[in-house]
Amino acid sequence: MLLKSRIKYIQSLAHKKSRQEAGEFAVEGPKLMEEFLHAGPSQINVIYALEPWVEANKSLLKKIPQDQVQVISEQDLERISSLQTPNQVLGLVRKPANQTAPQLIEKPVLVLDTIQDPGNLGTMIRTADWFGLEHIVCSHGCADCFNPKVVQSTMGSILRVRISYTDLEPWIRTLGQVPVFATTLEGRNLFSMKPIEAGLILIGNESRGLDPALASLATEQVTIPRKGSAESLNAAVAAGIVLAVLCGE
């Protein structure tokens, strides 16, 4: 059985401040946990799991020291899980230090301005990974990428994509001559664009769009043309379409 204090501690990791103090975050469910065991076992601090999952993953679990795996009851899993339906396993994983934003832009980099919905941020990380991007740079106003909902919706891509948090405007100004594509409502038709070799792809906040100061740094403003009546697109869908056109082919 887990100690009350331990349960409280794990629950506290739902909050950014606690994650920062503790230097770790939670990962849930067999699929995601198995992906961490495959790709980053040294980052795993501890795994709490139901017995059947531990039995079924014996060989995979050899990748980490045995005393880092603890069998717990369904009741305890329910207490520590942040999922609506707890799913067999929860691991605590070491949070990497904040990555410096890249200074040399030799590939497309996704740049996110105040993406507040954790599901949107996680989905964007997953999409960036699909299209081969290696780096995402977030404004400090974005959701924290170690928020449990972000981690879950990346479906493991958080292991592969480097994510930095920085002040976007000064950072972009230091880069010099780099193509900067901003997604706005009155830019060039996205579908007339060719895939890019390198550059920044700026996506703005869910309701306010891109900060005008950032949009003004764009070397090209692009727009997904509307044919129907919806007022806007979901931010993660818009990012997906822009990445598909600029980085997909």
Added chain:
Amino acid sequence: MLLKSRIKYIQSLAHKKSRQEAGEFAVEGPKLMEEFLHAGPSQINVIYALEPWVEANKSLLKKIPQDQVQVISEQDLERISSLQTPNQVLGLVRKPANQTAPQLIEKPVLVLDTIQDPGNLGTMIRTADWFGLEHIVCSHGCADCFNPKVVQSTMGSILRVRISYTDLEPWIRTLGQVPVFATTLEGRNLFSMKPIEAGLILIGNESRGLDPALASLATEQVTIPRKGSAESLNAAVAAGIVLAVLCGE
């Protein structure tokens, strides 16, 4: 103050069975409610709102009989709301009868096989509306489009896009010579395709993908090529990219 029985009734509309019996569903928040007042006031059965919202929307509220607007307290709004943060107004809106699936395909139609996540379904409805689609046909295994989370994430597009529920396979077989595009993992490169005039665009379940029986009805299988390492794309993002390429230009 709202009667206990009334509060219970409104809460019950979170469940599909209750919505079907009652023939109505809930719409929340100023933006969505105002969109319904603009575009479909005759569908509104009743509006429960905080006083400041009613005051601010007096002229818009003239579109419906005065006795259909009820000022309630914040406490009551909290009780009837399905949002984490209740937002000023909740309306009950008449559920349209199930729309027959179209028999004449003169435009692109989005066809959804067992899309289970309400947020994904709502986002797909919104994206379809953006790209000018008028009709979505869902399998019976899809989330109910009047689920509160679906309604909220359509951002009003549920007012404009016709949504039918049917047995997909027999329906597609009755259509005869219609182009059917299926999104699968081993089809033709989506980015080599040209926009289509008409046809069905099939999107499959979040984890299992498209039912093989449905995929076998495709006249063309298409794939969003992967350049990185993510195992899959979010279903709503994948649908967005496919719609952008096939219906966007």
